[in-house]
Amino acid sequence: AQSVTQPDIHITVSEGASLELRCNYSYGATPYLFWYVQSPGQGLQLLLKYFSGDTLVQGIKGFEAEFKRSQSSFNLRKPSVHWSDAAEYFCAVSTNAGKSTFGDGTTLTVKP
């Protein structure tokens, strides 16, 4: 069965600092991997996705993520965080036409 682990429940960074959110997945074949962002009371916004090819993928809002098969990881990064990035971040894995499985999420707080 597929699963996703986000080891960090809560991360606090200063505005302008770099950010890395960790995600580890478990799935037998090559998964489809996603990062979503959710503001309080809002829906899910897709930041970026990986299916195949270049293991470094670029997304919206200056985010990027790197797929590392050997570590079963898909960590999200941003070089310089803005106050508006404060939100909940979810990593997810899915299969061909199958369900998506989400991690528990990481809450990002940005200090001024």
Place this chain on the structure above:
Amino acid sequence: EPEVTQTPSHQVTQMGQEVILRCVPISNHLYFYWYRQILGQKVEFLVSFYNNEISEKSEIFDDQFSVERPDGSNFTLKIRSTKLEDSAMYFCASLPRGGETQYFGPGTRLLVL
């Protein structure tokens, strides 16, 4: 860009009442999903639907839940007798044939009193 829509955006109901949550998937999509998110928790898969039948369901999706695609455009989730613990945000999603990315709707926030 086409979007998945959901109605209502908010619904308040009394425990034991039936509710129907409605979704209009993107028109050429073939795979449909319902997920729920209890406040402060992660998004959980409920059910997937393809070719007019359920293709997979989770343990959460018990006999109180049902799904239907009544008219070729709507995709509904019915909860027959709501419980307090059904209070959550419910997301609909759809996927085209051969696609990799599920398109999520904005959600319906259900509050059971």
